[in-house]
Amino acid sequence: MAKYALRRFITMVVMLVALSLIVFVILELPPGDFAERYVHDLRQSGAQVTYGQVEYYRHMLGLDRPWPERYLNWATNIVTRFDFGWSLTYRLPVTKVIGDRIWFTIILSVVTIGASYLIAIPLGIYSAIKQYSTGDYLLTILGYLGMATPAFLFALLLLYVSTMYFGTSVGGLYSLEFQNAPWSWNKFIDLMRHIWPAVIVLGTSGAASTLRTMRATMLDEKNQLYVTVARAKGVPENKLIQKYPVRAALNPIVSTIGWELATIVSGSPITATVLSLPDIGPIFLKSLTNQDIYLSGTILLIYSCLTIVGTFVSDILLAMLDPRIRYGGIE
Amino acid sequence: MNENDLIEIKNLRVSFPLDEGTVQALDGIDLSIPKGKVIGIVGESGCGKSITARSILQIIPPPGKIDQGEILLRTKLGSMNDDEHIIDLAKLKPDSDLLRQIRWGEISMVFQEPMTSFSAYHSLGDQIMEALLMHKDVSKEEARQAAIEMLDRVGIPNAAVRLNQFPHEFSGGMRQRAMIGMALICNPSMLIADEPTTSLDVTIQAQMLDLMKDLRRDFGSSIMFITHNLGVIAQIADEVSIMYLGKIVEQGTTMDIFHDQKHPYTSSLVEAIPKISDARKKRLTTIRGSVPSPFERPSGCPFHNRCPKMMPGVCDVKVPTPIDFGNGHKAACLLYE
Numbered sequence: 001m002a003k004y005a006l007r008r009f010i011t012m013v014v015m016l017v018a019l020s021l022i023v024f025v026i027l028e029l030p031p032g033d034f035a036e037r038y039v040h041d042l043r044q045s046g047a048q049v050t051y052g053q054v055e056y057y058r059h060m061l062g063l064d065r066p067w068p069e070r071y072l073n074w075a076t077n078i079v080t081r082f083d084f085g086w087s088l089t090y091r092l093p094v095t096k097v098i099g100d101r102i103w104f105t106i107i108l109s110v111v112t113i114g115a116s117y118l119i120a121i122p123l124g125i126y127s128a129i130k131q132y133s134t135g136d137y138l139l140t141i142l143g144y145l146g147m148a149t150p151a152f153l154f155a156l157l158l159l160y161v162s163t164m165y166f167g168t169s170v171g172g173l174y175s176l177e178f179q180n181a182p183w184s185w186n187k188f189i190d191l192m193r194h195i196w197p198a199v200i201v202l203g204t205s206g207a208a209s210t211l212r213t214m215r216a217t218m219l220d221e222k223n224q225l226y227v228t229v230a231r232a233k234g235v236p237e238n239k240l241i242q243k244y245p246v247r248a249a250l251n252p253i254v255s256t257i258g259w260e261l262a263t264i265v266s267g268s269p270i271t272a273t274v275l276s277l278p279d280i281g282p283i284f285l286k287s288l289t290n291q292d293i294y295l296s297g298t299i300l301l302i303y304s305c306l307t308i309v310g311t312f313v314s315d316i317l318l319a320m321l322d323p324r325i326r327y328g329g330i331e
Numbered sequence: 332m333n334e335n336d337l338i339e340i341k342n343l344r345v346s347f348p349l350d351e352g353t354v355q356a357l358d359g360i361d362l363s364i365p366k367g368k369v370i371g372i373v374g375e376s377g378c379g380k381s382i383t384a385r386s387i388l389q390i391i392p393p394p395g396k397i398d399q400g401e402i403l404l405r406t407k408l409g410s411m412n413d414d415e416h417i418i419d420l421a422k423l424k425p426d427s428d429l430l431r432q433i434r435w436g437e438i439s440m441v442f443q444e445p446m447t448s449f450s451a452y453h454s455l456g457d458q459i460m461e462a463l464l465m466h467k468d469v470s471k472e473e474a475r476q477a478a479i480e481m482l483d484r485v486g487i488p489n490a491a492v493r494l495n496q497f498p499h500e501f502s503g504g505m506r507q508r509a510m511i512g513m514a515l516i517c518n519p520s521m522l523i524a525d526e527p528t529t530s531l532d533v534t535i536q537a538q539m540l541d542l543m544k545d546l547r548r549d550f551g552s553s554i555m556f557i558t559h560n561l562g563v564i565a566q567i568a569d570e571v572s573i574m575y576l577g578k579i580v581e582q583g584t585t586m587d588i589f590h591d592q593k594h595p596y597t598s599s600l601v602e603a604i605p606k607i608s609d610a611r612k613k614r615l616t617t618i619r620g621s622v623p624s625p626f627e628r629p630s631g632c633p634f635h636n637r638c639p640k641m642m643p644g645v646c647d648v649k650v651p652t653p654i655d656f657g658n659g660h661k662a663a664c665l666l667y668e
Contacts, residue, residue: 223392225447232388233462233513234434237426247452323497324451 001326005316012312016305020078023300024071027293033063034088034291061088074294085294089287094298101280102302103183107191108277109264109306112199113257116207121253124214125246128222139211146208155201155274162197198275202264210253217252221245247321254317258310265306332403332417337521337553338364338387343400343421345382345391345577354625356382356395358577361653364521369547369554371568371585373561373600375622379577380557381443384523387555388434389425397421406520408432436466439514443526445506449498455482456494459513466517477516485512485542504535508542515546521553528563540566561604565589570659573597576622576633579653583660593654593662595640632665640666 035057039049058064062073077083084094127139178187221227222245230240272279280299287296319326332339345357357379364370372380385391387402402420409429410416423430439462442448449458459481460474469477475494482490485508498506507527514522524543528536544567547554556567564571565585572582573596581594592598602616620637623629629636635646642665651663 225442225444226450228390228392229440229442229448230450230458230461232390232434232440234431234436234465235461236431243453244450248450322452323454324499 001319004319004326008312008315012308015308017075019304019308020075020301021071023297023304024067024074024293027291027297027300028067030291032291033058034293035061035063037291038088074297084298087287087292087295089290089292089295094295097283097295098280098298098302100183101278101283104191104278105265105280107188108195108198108202108279109261111192111195112203112264113206113260115199116203116210117253120207120210121214121250124211125218125241125249127211127215128218128249129241131219136215139215143208143211143215146204147212149204151201151205151271152274154204155197155271158197158201159274198277201271201275206260206264213252214249217249218245221248224248251318251322254321255314257314257317258307258312261310262303262307265303332405333363333365335365336363337366337405338362339401339403340383340387341401341403343383343386343402344398345379345386345395346398347395349394352626355628356577356625357386360400360577360579362572362579362582364553364555365570366520367551367553368569369556369567371564371571372555372557372574373559373564373571374574375559377622377625378574380559380574381525382577383574384440384525384555384557387420387523388438388440389420389423389430404433404437406433406437408437432466435462435514435517435519437519438521438523439517439519440523440525441507441510441514441527443529445503445510445530448510449506451498454495454497455501455509459494459509459516462513463516478512481512481516482509485509485515485546486538487512504531504538507531507535507539511539511542511546515550515552518550519552521555523555523557525557526559527556529558529560536563543567561589561600573600576628578633578663580634580664581662583656583662584658587656587658587660591660593656593660593667594634594664595638595666596634597662599639632663642666 035054038057039054042049055064062070065073074085077085082095084098086092087094087097090097123139127136130136178190181187222241224245227240227244230244231237235243271277272281280302284296284299286292287299340360340362343357343360344355347354347356360379360383362370362383372383374380382391382395386397389397391397400421404418404420405415406418407413407415409418409432418429418433420430420433423433449455456475456478459478460471463469463474463477464471467474479490479494482493487493487505487508493501501509511527527543528539531539540563543554543556546552554567556564558564568585570582570584571588572579573588573594574580575596581588581592581597583591588597589601592601596618599616599618603618605615618637619639623633623636629647631645631647631649632638632651635641638646641647646665649665649668651665651668653661653663654667655661
C-alpha cells in the first residue's frame with residue numbers, strides 16, 4: 001500500500017511539472033504579449049508611443065528573453081521561493097493578487113464537497129433501500145430538480161427570498177469587522193457562519209448527482225449474491241448494508257472526487273458574481289484578456305494542481321477501498 | 332412431524348407478483364429432510380429448486396413471497412429450557428433475531444456461483460470469521476484459528492496465509508471450497524447445496540463431491556443437494572425429489588428413482604442421461620418441448636403437453652395427487668389413478 005502510494009505520488013509530481021510546462025506554452029501561443037497590449041492601451045488613451053517604447057517595456061519586463069528561459073526562471077522561483085512571478089496588470093506579486101481569494105476558494109470548495117457528500121450519500125443509500133417508497137420518490141424529484149436547476153438561478157432565488165422574507169442579505173461572506181482583517185481563527189468561524197448560502201448554491205447540483213449515482217450503484221449492489229450470502233449468514237440488516245453494498249457502491253463516487261474538486265473551484269463565475277463571492281474566477285478572466293502571463297499561468301496551474309491532487313487523493317482512497325486495485329498496483 | 336425429520340415442508344406456496352402477472356414459483360411443496368441424510372432435488376431450470384431452498388432461510392429474491400404453507404424445523408434455538416422444539420420458519424419475520432440465529436447457526440447454504448458469493452472488498456478470512464463471530468461466543472483469535480482449521484479441512488493449502496487474501500486471488504474451485512468451509516464453520520444441522528458444482532469444471536466437480544461426502548461423514552449434517560445433474564445425484568443422494576413447474580412430481584430413494592421410476596417425467600430424465608455404451612448407436616434421448624412460460628401454466632397435470640404417455644381428456648383436465656407406492660416412494664401421475 002505504501003509502495004503504491006509512493007509510486008502514485010511520484011507520478012503526480014511528474015505530471016505537475018509537465019503541466020506547468022504545458023500551461024506556460026499555451027499562454028505563449030497567442031500572438032502578441034503584455035508589452036504590445038500595454039502600449040496599445042496607452043495609444044487608445046491618447047498617449048504618443050513609439051515602437052521603441054514597446055521594445056523598451058519588453059526588455060524591462062524581461063519579455064524579450066526566449067520562453068524556455070522565462071519558464072525556467074518562473075518554475076525555479078516557484079519551487080525555491082514560492083514566488084509565482086509579477087502580475088503585470090496589478091503591478092503586484094501574483095501571490096498578493098490571488099492571496100486571500102485562493103484560500104477562500106479552497107475552503108469554500110472543500111466545505112461544499114464535504115457537505116454534499118455528507119448529505120447525499122446517506123440519502124442515496126436510503127433511496128435505494130426503500131426503492132419505490134414515498135421517500136424514494138420525493139428524493140428522486142428533489143434530485144432531478146437539483147441537477148436541472150442552474151446554480152446562478154438558484155443563487156438569485158436564494159438572494160430574493162432572503163432579502164424579501166428575512167430582511168438579510170446572503171451575499172457577502174464576512175461580518176464588517178472581518179472584511180479586511182488578516183486570516184485568523186475568528187475570521188474562519190465568521191466565514192463558516194456566512195458561507196452556507198454559497199455552499200447550498202454551489203453544492204446542490206453535485207449533491208443531487210451524487211445522490212442519483214449512489215442510488216443507482218446501491219440498487220445494483222444490494223441484490224448481488226454476496227449480499228444474499230451475508231443475509232443468509234444471519235448478519236443483521238443494518239450492519240449488512242453498511243458492510244457490503246455501501247462499500248462497493250462508494251467506488252464510483254470516490255473515483256470522481258478529483259474532478260469534483262476542480263469543477264467546484266473553477267466552477268461557475270456567474271454564481272460567484274451573483275453571490276458577490278471573492279472568488280478567483282473574475283481575476284482569471286481579466287488576466288487572460290490582458291495577457292498577464294504569470295497571473296493567468298499561476299491560476300491555470302492551481303486549477304490543474306487541484307485536479308491532479310484530487311485524482312491522487314481519490315486513487316489512494318480507492319486503493320484503500322478496493323483490494324483489487326491495491327494489489328493490481330503493486331504487482 | 333416424524334421423529335427422525337429435521338425439516339418438514341408442508342404445502343409450501345411461493346409466488347412472485349410481477350408486472351407481467353403472478354408467477355407461482357412453488358405450487359404446494361411437501362418435503363421432509365431426515366437427520367443426517369442427503370436429499371437430492373432435481374429438475375430443469377426454473378422449476379423452483381432454488382426457491383424451495385431459499386424459502387427455508389427466507390432469502391427469496393424480491394418480490395417473491397411465501398403465500399401459504401409451513402416450514403417446520405426441529406431445533407434447540409429459541410427454546411426456553413434448551414430442549415428440542417419445533418419452529419415454523421415460514422412464520423418468522425425475515426429480520427427477527429430467532430431467524431437470524433437459525434440462518435447459518437442451524438442451516439447454512441452453498442450457492443451456485445462461487446465467483447460472486449464473496450464480497451470482493453473483504454478478505455476471505457473476514458467473511459468466514461464473521462459467520463462464526465455472529466453465532467458462537469468466541470474471541471476473534473479463536474474465530475481465526477477455527478477459520479484456518481476449516482480452510483485446511485476443505486483442502487486449501489497454506490490456510491493461515493490464504494485467510495488474509497481476497498476473493499480475486501482464488502480460483503473458482505478454491506472459492507467454492509472456501510464457501511463450503513464457511514457453510515460448515517458453525518457446525519449447522521443442515522447444509523443446503525444449491526448446484527454447488529454446476530459452474531465448476533468436471534474434475535473440480537468430482538473433488539467437490541468427494542469433499543462433501545467426507546464432510547457429511549465427519550459433521551453428520553443433513554444435506555439438501557440441488558442439481559439438474561442426475562449423475563451427481565446418483566453419487567451423493569440417499570433420497571431424491573423430482574420437481575417440475577413448482578411441484579414435486581416424484582420422490583423416493585435413489586434406488587427407486589433410477590430403477591423403478593413411476594412418473595413419465597422421471598423416466599424421461601433418466602433416459603436422457605448419456606451412456607458411454609450407446610455412444611455410437613443412437614441419438615441422445617431428449618424430452619420433447621421445453622419448460623412452459625411461467626405465465627402460462629398448463630391446465631391439469633403441468634407435464635401433460637410434453638408427456639409421452641399423455642391421456643387426452645384426462646391429463647389436461649385433472650390435477651394429479653401424489654400416490655404412495657410404499658416405503659416413501661410417491662409419484663403424482665394420473666396413469667396410476
